[in-house]
Amino acid sequence: MRRAHFKTSWxxxxxxxxxxxxxxxxxxxxxxxxxxxxxxxxQPWGGGNTxxxxxxxxxxxxDPYYWSSVRVSVIFALATTALAMGMALTLAxxxxxxxxxxxxxxxxxIWPYAVAAPAVGLAFQFVFxxxxxxxxxxxxxxxxxxxxxxxxxQAVLAIIIAGAWKQVAYSFVFFLAALQxxxxxxxxxxxxxxxxxxxxxLDLQLPLLTPTIFFLIVINIxxxxxxxxxxxxxxxxxxxxxxxxxxVYKIYSDGFRGxxxxxxxxxxxxxxxxxxxxxxxxxxxxxxxxHYS
Amino acid sequence: xxxxxSTAAVLALAATxxxxxxxxxxxxxxxxxxxxxxxxxxxxxxxxxxxxxxxEAVCVGQDGYEKAVQNAIAAFRAQKHPTLLQSxxxxxxxxxxxxxxxxxxxxxxxxxxxxxxxxxxxxxANYYSASTGEFFSMPWNSSTPVYYFNKAHFEKAGITEAPxxxxxxxxxxxxxxxxxxxxxxxxxxxxxxxxEQFSMAHNIPVASNDNGYTGLDTExxxxxxxxxxxxxxxxxxxxxxxxxxxxxxxxxxxRDSFVEGECSIFFSSIADHNTIHKIAxxxxxxxxxxxxxxxxxxxxxTVVGGASLWVLSGKTEGEYQAAAAYLAFLATKDEQQFLLExxxxxxxxxxxxxxxxxxxxxxxxxxxxxxxxxxSLTWTEPSNLTKGLRLGGMIQIxxxxxxxxxxxxxxxxxxxxxLDTAAARGNEILARFAKTYEGKSFP
Numbered sequence: 241m242r243r244a245h246f247k248t249s250w251x252x253x254x255x256x257x258x259x260x261x262x263x264x265x266x267x268x269x270x271x272x273x274x275x276x277x278x279x280x281x282x283q284p285w286g287g288g289n290t291x292x293x294x295x296x297x298x299x300x301x302x303d304p305y306y307w308s309s310v311r312v313s314v315i316f317a318l319a320t321t322a323l324a325m326g327m328a329l330t331l332a333x334x335x336x337x338x339x340x341x342x343x344x345x346x347x348x349x350i351w352p353y354a355v356a357a358p359a360v361g362l363a364f365q366f367v368f369x370x371x372x373x374x375x376x377x378x379x380x381x382x383x384x385x386x387x388x389x390x391x392x393x394q395a396v397l398a399i400i401i402a403g404a405w406k407q408v409a410y411s412f413v414f415f416l417a418a419l420q421x422x423x424x425x426x427x428x429x430x431x432x433x434x435x436x437x438x439x440x441x442l443d444l445q446l447p448l449l450t451p452t453i454f455f456l457i458v459i460n461i462x463x464x465x466x467x468x469x470x471x472x473x474x475x476x477x478x479x480x481x482x483x484x485x486x487x488v489y490k491i492y493s494d495g496f497r498g499x500x501x502x503x504x505x506x507x508x509x510x511x512x513x514x515x516x517x518x519x520x521x522x523x524x525x526x527x528x529x530x531h532y533s
Numbered sequence: 534x535x536x537x538x539s540t541a542a543v544l545a546l547a548a549t550x551x552x553x554x555x556x557x558x559x560x561x562x563x564x565x566x567x568x569x570x571x572x573x574x575x576x577x578x579x580x581x582x583x584x585x586x587x588x589e590a591v592c593v594g595q596d597g598y599e600k601a602v603q604n605a606i607a608a609f610r611a612q613k614h615p616t617l618l619q620s621x622x623x624x625x626x627x628x629x630x631x632x633x634x635x636x637x638x639x640x641x642x643x644x645x646x647x648x649x650x651x652x653x654x655x656x657x658a659n660y661y662s663a664s665t666g667e668f669f670s671m672p673w674n675s676s677t678p679v680y681y682f683n684k685a686h687f688e689k690a691g692i693t694e695a696p697x698x699x700x701x702x703x704x705x706x707x708x709x710x711x712x713x714x715x716x717x718x719x720x721x722x723x724x725x726x727x728x729e730q731f732s733m734a735h736n737i738p739v740a741s742n743d744n745g746y747t748g749l750d751t752e753x754x755x756x757x758x759x760x761x762x763x764x765x766x767x768x769x770x771x772x773x774x775x776x777x778x779x780x781x782x783x784x785x786x787x788r789d790s791f792v793e794g795e796c797s798i799f800f801s802s803i804a805d806h807n808t809i810h811k812i813a814x815x816x817x818x819x820x821x822x823x824x825x826x827x828x829x830x831x832x833x834x835t836v837v838g839g840a841s842l843w844v845l846s847g848k849t850e851g852e853y854q855a856a857a858a859y860l861a862f863l864a865t866k867d868e869q870q871f872l873l874e875x876x877x878x879x880x881x882x883x884x885x886x887x888x889x890x891x892x893x894x895x896x897x898x899x900x901x902x903x904x905x906x907x908x909s910l911t912w913t914e915p916s917n918l919t920k921g922l923r924l925g926g927m928i929q930i931x932x933x934x935x936x937x938x939x940x941x942x943x944x945x946x947x948x949x950x951x952l953d954t955a956a957a958r959g960n961e962i963l964a965r966f967a968k969t970y971e972g973k974s975f976p
Contacts, residue, residue, distance in 0.1 A: 281969040283627070285606060290971065292968075369784045370783065387784075389782035480939055481939050496599075498926060498932070
């Protein structure tokens with residue numbers, strides 16, 4: 241196949257420039273600034289800074305509470321991804337089967353993605369409220385059984401459920417699109433060979449969905465690491481006893497609330513490296529199992 | 534945009550020709566108070582703008598003290614900051630050391646506004662002034678903690694006088710329990726009340742260097758003082774069923790629990806005095822009392838909480854003049870009274886307080902006994918340990934304290950160990966702060 245080429249490189253440069261400029265201003269510039277701050281002690285009101293080398297990183301990495309923050313962030317990312325994708329796939333399979341009312345569901349299931357994270361957190365605060373929420377029914381079994389403000393595990397569970405709920409819609413759209421792009425003739429042929437719906441899902445649709453599944457794993461995990469702030473802020477505030485102090489929330493509380501710009505910058509760099517490493521691992525090892533055609 | 538341009542043009546004109554212009558000189562003021570209190574701030578601006586025709590205050594709410602300071606820093610770095618900023622105590626250590634502010638004392642002198650600085654209550658003055666006694670920032674909305682109690686519950690339990698000692702408080706808990714009251718104290722961990730003001734009232738240090746006033750190489754000491762025993766007592770009262778944790782995260786705040794009559798006592802700022810009048814159901818009889826101290830200790834003054842108004846550097850002379858006029862306006866007796874009538878805050882100057890007393894202001898509902906806060910604030914002359922706190926990273930130190938205390942209250946570790954950890958982690962924060970501002974000291 242012959243490819244089209246621009247003759248002069250300045251046209252290429254001119255066409256690329258706006259996009260590159262946006263990326264530079266909103267990504268590379270701040271990242272470079274953060275990188276610089278991570279190696280200094282920056283005074284919040286300006287007025288200079290001191291070069292301290294790797295001290296900020298040493299401080300962060302030698303803090304046992306930081307490592308528990310990393311651990312809970314990883315748990316949160318894996319659990320929300322698994323839960324959100326599992327629910328999205330189930331819902332998409334049903335909508336794809338064109339059960340009664342599927343058109344309405346198709347639209348309704350996309351809506352949660354448009355809800356801002358803090359709003360999700362607030363809504364779930366009512367759901368999880370140990371005194372008045374839906375979950376308070378658990379407390380009728382035995383008083384005090386459900387109280388995310390006292391039990392770290394329950395608080396983690398609460399942010400996972402809220403985070404997953406928010407992510408379902410995004411994955412759902414992609415799953416549904418992928419399912420609908422599977423040629424009808426394939427499913428019909430399988431049906432004629434006597435494969436029941438469940439068998440068709442497992443042996444036919446799922447293998448054909450692997451590129452989508454892989455894409456969604458990468459996106460969901462990245463998103464869980466970086467976009468969990470609003471939910472934590474409104475739902476648990478990082479508590480109880482730092483149990484839900486996710487990495488991105490810790491960056492906010494140290495940097496913006498505590499005016500420790502340098503410590504927060506060092507944490508941002510670590511978070512960035514972690515997400516890059518995870519994505520690399522996924523492409524290196526998980527993608528091998530993906531069939532693109 | 535057009536407005537901004539015209540303002541700039543007017544300022545340029547005024548600066549070059551010095552001619553009197555019909556246009557008003559504008560200045561920006563960012564405040565942190567929200568809700569009803571935010572509306573009161575906005576109202577003070579309207580009153581100022583209506584009271585004179587030389588200046589115009591442009592007041593912008595910033596959705597909370599923390600955000601006000603965060604936004605001001607971001608704006609300052611881009612040179613788009615306001616002239617006046619309402620900042621809370623915990624957020625000001627960085628501002629003090631940065632030197633990027635215009636001390637109000639000097640501002641008033643330079644703009645020819647006379648202020649009787651000696652008229653301010655010492656408990657307030659010391660918090661907001663340099664070691665030389667000159668004010669950095671203008672005291673405005675000021676408060677101090679008290680406790681609120683349910684009078685009906687107390688009567689039923691046979692408690693005739695609200696206790697002023699912790700020993701008396703424990704007796705009251707027992708009496709309330711015996712009278713059938715399930716929850717005596719709605720408790721929410723608060724470093725401001727349980728640690729900072731508690732230490733002031735007992736004249737014990739929170740940190741070395743006179744709580745940070747005399748140097749940056751400060752270390753926290755709260756894990757070695759009476760504070761430890763007090764926190765262990767609170768823990769015991771919770772285990773023994775006298776107190777119950779009531780926080781937003783637990784589903785109900787201590788104030789709501791008190792207002793609903795579930796618990797008999799809760800601790801809070803005097804600023805809540807006005808709020809409770811508004812939200813309390815018909816028939817709730819309640820009153821306030823100064824925070825208790827332990828019997829063995831001689832009571833000292835508590836210090837001011839709330840926020841003060843800072844004038845930031847890098848603005849024009851006209852804006853400074855306007856800001857000075859606004860600050861002088863706020864300090865008048867009428868304006869202080871306007872604030873007191875519409876909020877739960879307290880007067881900041883002796884003359885205003887005396888005038889209000891003479892008028893019988895505090896003898897009428899809804900202000901009866903609100904000046905208990907003044908008694909607490911002026912109990913003694915401030916000692917070296919009760920002037921206040923000058924700690925860098927105060928917000929983070931408070932967060933460390935809260936997280937550790939919550940863990941201890943949940944039974945995850947002994948209270949002493951929790952406070953040791955909080956102090957050790959706080960010391961790391963202080964050391965980082967000292968290193969960030971190496972060679973500087975609080976003015």
